Amino acid sequence: MYFIKPTDPNPVTPAKAVMLALLCTVWVATGLVGHDPWKPEDAYSFGVVYSMLQSGNWLIPTLAGEPFMANPPLYYWTAALTAKLLSPWLALHDGARLASGFYSALTLLFIGLAGRKLYGENRGWAASIILIGCIGMLVRSHEMITDLTLLTGCAMMLYGFAHSQERALRAGIWTGLGCGIGFLSKGFISPLLFVLIASLLPALFRNWRCRNYLLSVGLSTLVALPFLTIWPYLLHQQAPKLFAEWAWSLNIGGWLSFIQKGPDTEAFYYLKSLPWLAWPALPLAVWAVWRERKRLAQRDDLQLPLVAFVVMLVVLSLSTNVKEAYALPMLLPVALLATASLSMLKRGAANALDWFGLMTFALLAILLWWGWAGLLLDNHAKVTSLMKEYQPGFVPVFQNPAVAIAFASTVLWLVLVWRVGRSMRRAVVNWASGITLIWILAMTLWLPWLDSGKSYRGMVASLSAAMPAEANCVARNASLGDAQRAMLHYFGNIITRRDPARFCELRLIQGEKISRPLMDESRYEKIWEGSRKTDNHEQYRLYKEIKK
Incomplete structure (x- = not known):
């Protein structure tokens, strides 16, 4: 390179390198x-x-x-x-x-x-x-x-x-x-x-x-x-x-x-x-x-x-x-x-970014801990009620390993931001550690709540239980997406097919949550209806052909 690189007044020591490597690994x-x-x-x-x-x-x-x-x-x-x-x-x-x-x-x-x-x-x-x-x-x-x-x-x-x-x-x-x-x-x-x-x-x-x-x-x-x-x-x-x-x-x-x-x-x-x-x-x-x-x-x-x-x-x-x-x-x-x-930033700009990150992630961490505690203790706060409505049927459970990891991560973050030395790297290190802390809290304290609404496991189990064992195949409509097809295959071993000739006895329809029938009721009977707990847009209906 033709440009002469400036000398860094704050070199990365082996101890700092280990700390940064650990941060990247955890992230x-x-x-x-x-x-x-x-x-x-x-x-x-x-x-x-x-x-x-x-x-x-x-x-x-x-x-x-x-x-x-x-x-x-x-x-x-x-x-x-x-x-x-x-x-x-x-x-x-x-x-x-x-x-x-x-x-x-x-x-x-x-x-x-x-x-x-x-x-x-x-x-x-x-x-x-x-x-x-x-x-x-x-x-x-x-x-x-x-x-x-x-x-x-x-x-x-x-x-x-x-x-x-x-x-x-x-x-x-x-x-x-x-x-x-x-x-x-x-x-x-x-x-x-x-x-x-x-x-x-x-x-x-x-x-x-x-x-x-x-x-x-x-x-x-x-x-x-x-x-x-x-x-x-x-x-x-x-x-x-x-x-x-x-x-x-x-x-x-x-x-x-x-x-x-x-x-x-x-x-x-x-x-x-x-x-x-x-x-x-x-x-x-x-x-x-x-x-x-x-x-x-x-x-x-x-x-x-x-x-x-x-x-x-x-x-x-x-x-x-x-x-x-x-x-x-x-x-x-x-x-x-x-x-x-980093070698061009003025100290004032670096400190401003540093304090903005610290305040932002400290506030987010407090909200995540407070919201989780509200769900666990059922404190009847308005926010808690909204979260319970968003994930109907979710029952919070105190999970010792997850809570221990979340607590230890919070304490380590506080120690880290306190101990990071004064340098132009301080702002970016604190920002990265803050975003890592929020991710840890989301993936420990809040993971059961998130998975409850995002997973297709329960819906597919309900559909599988309703499917007649003697059916030859399951057809699908054009609205059934790739993600849904994948989860039907994984959780229920259900493979849906394109069926323009109407050969399959069962038809799985994905549509909106509307009351009107989506199939010809003179030819098909609805035998199951369901959706994911928190999905207000995707509704699934299983129809069986009426044999005459």
């Missing part, structure tokens, strides 16, 4: 086990994993007996392996969700390595800590979603690009691996990001026009090639129609259709949501770029994350689908730019 591990798959992504992703384990077909992703070609299978492979290996000790869905922890940990590792390379030895931890402090990372990093594998691939690519001016071999290997892993996670989005970032860096900044950079890009292409070709080739050989559906209908064709129609209001979705998802890293990143705007031509440590962010923002905004989880890759360059700002 990653909390919430991965102990609850059923939740709608929507958690449920349907596990449905694919469960079908893979049941059928033994690891080449073609399936969901409840039907091909599910939305994404390539790398995440599903990993989740199926962790579920199978840990099945003697954990429920299948808990074992599968550990794959999310694995990829989240890899993401923190590589964004930390990239931060250390770009900004100095003591900035690696800061990059990882800033990333876990981003609000958008908290829930999504603990769900079963393929976006986490893409996130890991993007972190590897950024780490590889950070070395591309000096160490072509290392850069080529990690950038190529990242591109390939991203492709096997979400398809063509990863190679597109690689091509655009690799092209724009030398096009915009002459620091990147060097022999090592060109060698690293060429080597990256060779390393990524097996990932880009082997699975698509095997898929094409075994199921040409499914290959065409994946490659054309769900990828290239969708992009071409979008180009023809042009952007719509959803193209600005990420601009509107990023201030929330990337808080508090985004204002720090903006400050770093603004402060160094006149020296960007010399600051190649800022050029890489800035170009990567702009490329990701444009490409993802112009994609055929926009969703909060799809914004996760943009948090990586934002975290790197925020890391660069």
